[in-house]
Amino acid sequence: MQTLYNGKAKTLFAGPSPDTIIIFFKDTVTAGNGVKHATIPGKGALTAQISIKLFEMLKDSVPSHYIKKLDAQSFLAKKLQILPLEVVVRNYATGSIVKRLGLPRGQAFQPPLVEFFYKSDALHDPLLCLAHIQALGLATPHELAQMETYARHTNALLTDYFWALGLKLIDMKLEFGKTPDGTLLLADELSPDTMRLWDARTHESFDKDVFREDKGDLLTAYREVARRMGL
Amino acid sequence: MQTLYNGKAKTLFAGPSPDTIIIFFKDTVTAGNGVKHATIPGKGALTAQISIKLFEMLKDSVPSHYIKKLDAQSFLAKKLQILPLEVVVRNYATGSIVKRLGLPRGQAFQPPLVEFFYKSDALHDPLLCLAHIQALGLATPHELAQMETYARHTNALLTDYFWALGLKLIDMKLEFGKTPDGTLLLADELSPDTMRLWDARTHESFDKDVFREDKGDLLTAYREVARRMGL
Numbered sequence: 090m091q092t093l094y095n096g097k098a099k100t101l102f103a104g105p106s107p108d109t110i111i112i113f114f115k116d117t118v119t120a121g122n123g124v125k126h127a128t129i130p131g132k133g134a135l136t137a138q139i140s141i142k143l144f145e146m147l148k149d150s151v152p153s154h155y156i157k158k159l160d161a162q163s164f165l166a167k168k169l170q171i172l173p174l175e176v177v178v179r180n181y182a183t184g185s186i187v188k189r190l191g192l193p194r195g196q197a198f199q200p201p202l203v204e205f206f207y208k209s210d211a212l213h214d215p216l217l218c219l220a221h222i223q224a225l226g227l228a229t230p231h232e233l234a235q236m237e238t239y240a241r242h243t244n245a246l247l248t249d250y251f252w253a254l255g256l257k258l259i260d261m262k263l264e265f266g267k268t269p270d271g272t273l274l275l276a277d278e279l280s281p282d283t284m285r286l287w288d289a290r291t292h293e294s295f296d297k298d299v300f301r302e303d304k305g306d307l308l309t310a311y312r313e314v315a316r317r318m319g320l
Numbered sequence: 321m322q323t324l325y326n327g328k329a330k331t332l333f334a335g336p337s338p339d340t341i342i343i344f345f346k347d348t349v350t351a352g353n354g355v356k357h358a359t360i361p362g363k364g365a366l367t368a369q370i371s372i373k374l375f376e377m378l379k380d381s382v383p384s385h386y387i388k389k390l391d392a393q394s395f396l397a398k399k400l401q402i403l404p405l406e407v408v409v410r411n412y413a414t415g416s417i418v419k420r421l422g423l424p425r426g427q428a429f430q431p432p433l434v435e436f437f438y439k440s441d442a443l444h445d446p447l448l449c450l451a452h453i454q455a456l457g458l459a460t461p462h463e464l465a466q467m468e469t470y471a472r473h474t475n476a477l478l479t480d481y482f483w484a485l486g487l488k489l490i491d492m493k494l495e496f497g498k499t500p501d502g503t504l505l506l507a508d509e510l511s512p513d514t515m516r517l518w519d520a521r522t523h524e525s526f527d528k529d530v531f532r533e534d535k536g537d538l539l540t541a542y543r544e545v546a547r548r549m550g551l
Contacts, residue, residue, distance in 0.1 A: 189446050190438065190456065202451050207421065215420050218449035224433050225421065 097123060098136070098282055104165055108269070109156065113163040114140070118282070120301040122210060127300070134161045135311040136280035138320050143279040146250065151243050153275035154266060169266025169276055172228055175206040175214060176236055178244040179260040183285060184298075189216075195292075201244055203237050208264075235273050236265050243275065251286060254317040256295060259285035281311050328354060329367070329513055335396055339500070340387065344394040345371070349513070351532040353441060358531065365392045366542040367511035369551050374478065374510040381477055382470050384506035385497060400497025400507055403459055406437040406445060407467055409475040410491040414516060415529075420447075426523075432475055434468050439495075466504050467496050474506065482517060485548040487526060490516035512542050 091103040093110060097119045102111040114137035119126040141164050144155035154166040179202040182192040186202075205222060206214045222228050228236070240263050248258045261284030264277035277283065281296035288295065294302075299310045322334040324341060328350045333342040345368035350357040372395050375386035385397040410433040413423040417433075436453060437445045453459050459467070471494050479489045492515030495508035508514065512527040519526065525533075530541045 189443070190448075190452065191440065191443050198455055202455050204449065204451070209422065212420070212422050216447055216449070217421075218435065218447070220433050220435070221421065224429055 097126075098133075099278065104168065108168050110166050110168045111159060111163050112166050112278070113137075114278070114280075118297065118300050118307060120297065122213065125301070129307055131308055132311065135308070135315055136278060136282050137162045137164065139280045139311070139315055139318065140164070140278040142318055142320060143247065143250075147243060147246060147275070147279075150246055151239050151275050152272070166276075167268060167274065169268060169274060171264060171266040171276055172232070172236075173208040174217070174222070174227060174236070174265070175208055176240045176263040176265065177204045177206065177260060178202070178240050178263065179204070180244070180248065181257070181259045183259055201241065203240055205233075205236075232265075232267075232273055236263075239263075239265070239273075239275055243279075247279070247284075252289065255289045256314070256317065257287045257289050257292075259287055261285070281314055286314060328357075329364075330509065335399065339399050341397050341399045342390060342394050343397050343509070344368075345509070345511075349528065349531050349538060351528065353444065356532070360538055362539055363542065366539070366546055367509060367513050368393045368395065370511045370542070370546060370549065371395070371509040373549055373551060374481075377481065378474060378477060378506070378510075382474050382506050383503070397507075398499060398505065400499060400505060402495060402497040402507055403463070403467075404439040405448070405453070405458060405467070405496070406439055407471045407494040407496065408435040408437065408491060409433070409471050409494065410435070411475070411479065412488070412490045414490055432472065434471055436464075436467075463496075463498075463504055467494075470494075470496070470504070470506055474510075478510070478515075483520065486520045487517045487545070487548065488520050488523075490518055490527075492516070512545055517545060 092100060093103055094101040098115055098117055100113045100115060104110045114133035116128050116130050116133045118129055118132055141158045144153050147153060154169055156165040158164050179198050182196040183194050186192060187194050205217045207217050208214060219233055222233060251258045265273055266276040267273055284296060285298060286295045294304055295310045295314050299305050300307045323331060324334055325332040329346055329348060331344045331346060335341045345364035347359050347361050347364045349360055349363055372389045375384050378384060385400055387396040389395050410429050413427040414425050417423060418425050436448045438448050439445060450464055453464060482489045496504055497507040498504055516529060517526045525535055526541045526545050530536050531538045
């Protein structure tokens with residue numbers, strides 16, 4: 090298989106047709122812009138299975154790159170031109186925004202807060218407002234509005250879904266891309282690597298914060314999410 | 321006179337009536353969140369006179385706190401509740417945005433870029449998008465739209481004015497406040513302490529960058545701005 094891109098947590102291979110790719114979920118986990126990293130056998134299969142189930146769940150509501158499951162650790166997706174933006178949806182304040190704006194951890198955002206960050210390791214992913222995105226020519230006003238709509242819709246659906254499993258969706262990072270004909274699609278993954286999930290009662294973390302903050306065993310946490318999802 | 325607030329570059333005194341204040345321009349100059357500072361006799365009179373002339377020029381176009389000149393170093397203003405926001409208008413990229421977004425210095429913004437920053441020394445004045453400002457309850461959507469309109473209008477008028485004097489208005493920082501009845505007004509000062517002015521031909525700085533970057537004598541630079549303004 091031809092490797093198209095070897096990322097921190099996923100490898101992208103050329104798919105069976107030129108407009109498809111195979112997304113393979115690796116067992117590596119990184120934090121702090123790659124400074125902290127580890128290999129945790131079994132992690133890739135968990136993030137793959139969780140992503141597959143969530144993309145399938147969203148299928149009729151939010152257009153995405155997901156096509157079908159291939160095996161335990163990979164799925165087939167549409168080949169996109171990925172926009173250099175991270176779209177972050179926050180239901181509660183935690184992580185970087187607590188330090189950045191001096192907010193109390195756990196404060197609710199009503200409505201959920203949608204933020205855009207410039208995907209640039211060299212610049213440390215700076216925050217962008219709509220005016221910056223347009224000045225940099227990274228997306229059109231229509232694409233921005235569409236991304237925000239898809240992000241809010243994804244957030245509403247996943248919030249309800251996880252709530253029923255006793256999990257609070259705290260925040261998540263989404264990425265988007267465009268097909269050659271310009272159609273905007275939700276891309277990347279949907280897993281505890283890219284979203285924060287807290288137990289609804291105890292507020293225990295079931296996401297990458299377990300690794301980021303050395304709060305226990307990452308695999309145990311991800312397995313519990315998968316178990317509640319019926320995987 | 322009763323001191324209401326002793327800032328880095330200005331002191332605010334109680335005015336002759338409870339709804340007024342006296343803004344006194346000090347000879348102190350600071351940069352880098354107060355880390356670099358100096359006293360330059362004559363600077364306060366220059367920033368005061370330049371501010372007075374610019375506020376008078378804007379009088380019929382942008383509602384502001386300015387009432388009248390008092391003496392060489394102070395003017396009378398309406399007492400406002402100042403919003404904790406710095407509104408930055410950029411015509412060309414320079415300063416912090418060059419590092420933040422990796423832009424080439426001198427790149428033009430068309431339309432001018434309007435940014436909001438949270439006035440907080442402790443948090444180092446972080447960038448805020450409209451959604452943050454609303455989440456933090458710092459201003460209403462109507463106030464934000466009004467600030468942006470006033471900022472763009474001020475920028476357009478001052479850009480034309482300085483262009484005729486052979487100076488390019490690169491960027492500027494504005495502040496706004498509200499009267500007790502909720503009227504939004506342009507506040508603070510309008511001087512080379514709060515805006516960047518480059519000679520239109522040589523791109524030599526005639527603003528606080530002279531002090532920030534040790535590029536020469538600040539007083540000489542400010543005097544040249546005053547001279548071109550007919551002061």
